[in-house]
Amino acid sequence: MRILHLTPGTGNFHCGSCLRDHALIKALRARGHDALMAPLYLPLVTDREFGAKELPVQIGGISLYLQQKFTWFHKLPRFVHRWLNSPQKLLMAAKRMGMTSPRSLGEMTLGSLLGAEGRQWGEWRKLIEWIRGEGRFDAVSLSNSLLMGLAPTIQKELGIPVVCSLQGEDSFLDTLPDPYREQCWEAMRQNARSVRRFVAPSQFYADVMRARLDAAPEQMQVIHNGIEATSFTTAAPDPNWPTIGYFARMIHGKGLTTLVDAFILLVKRNRVPRLKLLVGGAKTPVDEKYIAGLQEKLRQAGCAERVEWRPNVDFKDKVHFFRDLTVFSVPATYGEAFGLYVIEAIASGVPVVQPRHGAFPELIEATGGGILCEPDSVESLADALESLLLDSERCDQLVKTGMSRVRSEFTSVRMAEKFETLLRDMLQDGAAGS
16 A cells, blocks of 8 residues: 655654654555655654655745745745755754744644645645645555644545544643634544544543544544564663663653652652662753753752653663663653553563553553552652562563563554554445445
8 A cells, every 4th residue: 555644743852653653654664565754844853763765844844834924925936945944944943842822832733723724724735736746645644633634635635535643632732722722623523524544542542532523433443552662672770779760751741740759759768778760751942941940859859869861862772771770650640642651661671650540551451561550649659669669579570461462462563554454444445435
């Protein structure tokens, strides 16, 4: 099959969605499909080499922003657009992430979701024409539902069925100010009618988004995210320095504050001598003030020297990061759609502790690689972490079970197999109905 996958780039940091998309397209290509991955907004950032068929950014974030402000912008000479969409300009824009006001963010999001009715369509129309000029695709895959403003035109004008992945968009949309929040959700519900299949990474999130998008049951399918599990080596932490690990974007929403507070509590209890905390993952300029506040809290508690920070590491360093851990936790404050970091930790032989909400109970049950604690509870998280740190036999059993299940059921190969089956079924249903 010939598949076009449209995915937003971040420009300067790794995100779980990008890593999942990268793994999916790479595995589809290995299965013999002609799968193209086209970046939007900003250049892609993955933690590994992508390989052949990388494409330049098709629609740049700067151009879309200016199109939203000035509806005539798309009529400017091509050299202006080429200049603004150059990798250097886009990377400069990526460094200014977070400087957009909530209102501008709401306007940009709604403008994209309105599709042909929005102010950005002069630019998005160029993407439609580019797709038309690339020859016939069997399917267009959208990385997330915030791109659904494209779906009606792709379906109606190009006659290509659209499949859309769901990757935690509700947590972003619900933070938009009024009136944009409800306007965006209404546009999402309208656009959902033009999507042939939705791919949810967990049953939890499938249920959430089916209700919020008013989607039909047959539109929704669960395909767990997968990784190249064998690329992760088995953890070998120093028994003299038990270490708790965190690997996600360094923000409050991922539960980093809760984990830091739990770590301080554990140090004060002193039941686990020489305890350390290792914090890794994406860090942007916007996050620096927040991280500095946590570092000051740790300093005042006398724990700063026990904590190591490793921001924005590459894949090789990420593998080494997990090798140093005794236990792992990213106690997100909201209902995560999946949590790729959980699978990466378990694949590395590290038992996890996650809050009892979102997709985490589902992942813990499916992998058998960890335990649950109460959400947003510093004491419950500390108790759960401590129980594993003091029970090596239980940890060994979680590691044995978790690694076995992740390396058989949560691989990029399995994800691609299921995605391929979804596409074939979708195309067969479409042929039967025509």
